[in-house]
Amino acid sequence: MSDTSTSDTSNRDASVSAPGAPGLPPSWASSDKDYVTTALNGASRVWATVGHGVVNEVYWPSTGQPQIRDLGFYLVSETGWIDLKRVREYSLSTPKPYLPLPTVLHQGPGYTLALEILPDPHRDVLLIRYSLSGAYRLVVVLSPHLTATGQDNAAWVGEQALLASRGDRSLALAANVPMSALSAGYVGTSDGWQDLQQHGRLTWSYPRAENGNVALSAELQGDAGLIALGFAETVQGAQGLVRASLAEGDEPARRSFLERWEAWGSTLKLGGSTQEMQDQALLSATVLKIHEDRAYPGALVASLSVPWGASTDSLGGYHLVWPRDTTLAAFALLAANQREDARRVLAGFIANQQPDGHWFQNYYPDGGMFWNGVQLDETAFPVLLAAKLREEGESELGGTEAMVRRALAFVARTGPTSEQDRWEENRGVNPFTLAVAISALVAGADWLEEDERRYALDLADDWNERLESFCYVTGTPLAAELGVEGYYVRLAPPDRDGALTGQVELQNRQGETILASALVSLDFSYVPRLGLRSATDPRILNTLKVVDHLLRVETPSGALYHRYNNDGYGEHDDGSPYDGHGIGRLWPLLSGERGHLALQAGEDPMPYLEAMLKCASPGGLLPEQVWDSAPIPERGLYPGRPSGSAMPLLWAHSEFLKLLLARETGRPAELLRVVEERYARPLPAQVRHWRPAAPLAHLESGLLLMVEGEGPFTLHFGFDGWQSAQDRDALPLPFGLWGVAFSAADLHSHQTLNFTRLTQAGWEGQEHAVRLGSAREEALSHQNQSGHQNQPGHQGQSGGE
Known part of the structure; x- marks a missing residue:
């Protein structure tokens, strides 16, 4: 039972609940976002998302906790009603690319509705200024998902307020204009949308709905006004915040909001050959800034969205910290000269490292574990960030040395195999993961004691020299078809003694498998990105030819890439949402990886930047995936345009920003001088490290x-x-x-x-x-060939017994 002691039901019978409990199974809003926003600094802990022209999830009191599904806007008249998020006739604008104060303008026959969405910098309140012209009245429908779920919420009508609570999370919605037809109902049976659908206007006035998937609705009187949505631990607190914001008005909040963002954004010098590129660079930096938590500074969630959210009520979504995504965002912030931001990220890693040296696969901003998989690159990446900050001349954070030593100990003990690859799907030796691990061992060596330093560098040299024996195949049908000697595979999956297993299970494909020698990806791109090989190395160029043949798709947005062949993480053929299996779509961030390879080979990466830019949402957000098949208009799916996956994806914005800035500097942000100098020329290893995951068929003299x-x-x-x-x-x-x-x-x-x-x-x-x-050449060549024959059961890694 919720606390209703502070509410007034306006002479209604408070004991009468809406019919239809508990409502339809809950879900989140679509992850097809237009925009995200938050106040900068200040007391506010509210993050708002906009999608299809309405407010979607609002996060409070941290980026890991969405508290509503959406706040929808509807127009009603004597002749009918309009569902604005379904009509989708709107535009979105902001004062400047780095001023995240969005105005959504809905326009149609006989109406114009402007919505300015403003997080109050001083309170946990979202303010929405509306202005309506035409013979319509404005209706709002609010769907609480308190404590990050649509289950077991309670909603009720107060005195000129809509209220909801679950556990220690409460909300209140009020306005500075009178509201009528206030009602609380269950989604799918007695909510405001059902009322509009059945009657063309709001007619119900249910005082409360409890223990279910609930929604609140009201009609606002007047053509212009201010709506306030507030959050607190108690209903009384939420109401107090809303009333205070409305009393003060939105002008002070707007002024403070813009002043703080202007002071930050006006210092950005990001370049860009066109105004459109410059604007997107500024917006990408702003998106990174928006995603940092204020309750837990330095925590950057992967996305303020839930992939395919309209089909699931799952906890977590992408509003979690992935060490890999967060580190890559920190490198982008450093490239944009946002050093204090990157330092806070490193401080967060120091705080959340596990005793054995690794980090959780992902975790909430407060450090609480969500998934507990182990990915070796996510242990190595924070070391690279620490080394980059040192290379940039930044003073060392307390605890850095201990953090690096623990992380490198974990890498040394458990590598070169990773429990999961960077796509979180398979165990084995992966060129991306291995490149990050090798670079971390080198970059972090100066923090180690002498015997540790010597061991770490010997191990790095060994793994680096054997990288091709782990991950490069020759003599396959695909190599013969494309006229190349060989190529890097996505994954070499060892058994308990490092011998080949032959097949890789394709996750999300209902048990399908593929020969590891036939499975390719852009994962190898970090081998030159981190300075382990030249971008013009024949093996790199061979793999590029294979990847461009298998994974590249020309779309109206430009050349885009799949994660790997036969990926299953994406919508089905008919466009229905991913539901544990599906068909992988195109990832714009991979065009950024391909662009970095082009840059390092002396080419202009502009075509890849342009492709990423054309994938953006109306508000400039970059998605995780875009559609790659024939258009399905009824599902909003068009080639080269965002699909139902996460948007915005922090990783994609980071990759765009880093590539644009690398085009100016001539070098990737992640390329550390200490690694580049060590492997500028082939460095023969002095020690071979035999372990079950990295055995040897031959040992050189x-x-x-x-x-x-x-x-x-x-x-x-x-x-x-x-x-x-x-x-x-x-x-x-x-x-x-x-x-x-x-x-x-x-x-x-x-x-x-x-x-x-x-x-x-x-x-x-x-x-x-x-x-x-x-001899060394003979042994490494044999390892490179071993297991690469074309018979079933042989692929991708050498060194089997």
């Missing part, structure tokens, strides 16, 4: 071999078919690892090393063999 494990073990080994069998106990290594070392002298005159391991759990039950004495 003259190298030290380290057989490693994550705990103590005894190595039982022999040579050339188990001759001279003996045991050695593993010794402690840096980062909590254990290992048995074989020097070049130990292995001299032998052809094969045979071994198995005894751990505290017993014998591992598998024998291993490493052929000895090959």
Whole structure:
């Protein structure tokens, strides 16, 4: 039961609830957003989204907590009613690209409605100034989703106010003009939309609706006025905030709002060859700024939206912190000279790192876990951010050294395999993840003690030299078809001992699999982006030819790319929403990745910037995905235009901004000098690190071999078919690892090393063999070829026994 002690039901019978409980199953609004906004600094903790010309989710008291589904606007007259979000005859404008004060102008036969959407900088209130012309009256319908769900909400009518509550979250809506026909109902049965649908106007006056998916409605008297939607822990608090905002009026709030944004945005110097590019750069920087939490500074959620929200009531959505997305946004902020913002991001990482060194797959702005998967790149990325800040001459934050050491310890212990790749779907060795991990080991080495530093750099050199043996295939039918020697695969999926499994399961495709050697992506683009290979390396150029052949689609917006072939994360053929499976669509951010490759190869990336720009919403927001098939107008799907996926996507805005600025500077924001200089020329490794996820088929002459494990073990080994069998106990290594070392002298005159391991759990039950004495080129070439034949069951990674 909700607290109604402060409400007045205006002489209605408060015990009479609306019919139709609990209402239809709840859902969020469409993620097809027009705009997002928030006040800058100040006391306000409100973030508002706009979609289809109306207010969608409003987030409070942090970016991780949406509290309404939407606030819809309808026009009624003596002859009928108009649902503005379905008509969609509107435009959106702001005073400047970096002043997020949107005005939505709805225009149609006989009417014009202007809505100015203004977060009050001083209170947790959203103000909406409306002006209506024509023979219509304005109706509002509000759908609470308090505590981030549409279930078990309570709504009721107060004295000239609409009120709702669930747990410790409450809201109030009021206006500075009289409201009539106030009512609370259940969605789908007794809500305001149903009333309009049945009667053409509001006729119901239900005083309350509890324990369900509820909605509140009212008609506003007058052609112009101010609406206030406020949030607090109690109904009394929400009403007080709304009344105070209305009493003060919107002019002081507007003035303060614009002054703070102007002081920030007027300092931005982002460039751009055209006014349109300049405006989009400013808007992208503003979108990044908007997504930072004020309750938890430094927390940047991936998107203030829920993908395919109109079909789900799931918690989380994209209003969560992904360490990868957040770090890439921080690099964009640094490129835009927003150093304090990037420092707050790093401070947030220091605060939320787990004791073993990794970060949760994603988490709420307060640090609370949502998904608990482990992605190695998300552990390595904060190290790159710390190194970038140091390279830029920023003073070091307290706790940076401890954070870096813990993160690199986790990378060293668990790499090169990642439990999940960057698309959060598969376990294995991935070129994107591995490139980030190698770069972190190098960039973070100066924070380590001497023995740790030496180990980290040896490990980075080993993984870097073997990168192709992990992720580059040759001799496949696809290579032959396209006339290339080989290409980087998306993923090399090892079994428990690193041998090939043959197939990769395609997530979201109902159990379908594909040969790993046939699965490609743009994941390799970070290999040159981070300075591990030249963008003109033949292997990079070979892969580009394959990717452009398989994943590139020419659309009315320009050249866009799929994540990988046979992706299942997207709408179905008929345009119906993704529901756990579907067909992957085109990702504009990947055009940014392709543009970075072009830039590093000496080409002009402008065509890729233009393609991204043309994918934007009416308000300039960049989506996660765009449609890639024939138009489906009834679903609002058109080639090269936003689909039902997340919009805005912080990652996409970051990629656009970084590419535009890299076009000016000539180098990617993520390219660290310490990594670039180390691998400017081939750097032969001195040590080979054998571990189950990264075994060796051949060991080159003259190298030290380290057989490693994550705990103590005894190595039982022999040579050339188990001759001279003996045991050695593993010794402690840096980062909590254990290992048995074989020097070049130990292995001299032998052809094969045979071994198995005894751990505290017993014998591992598998024998291993490493052929000895090959020349470096021969060994790496063999590893590159191993497992790359065309028979079923062979693909993508070498080094199998």
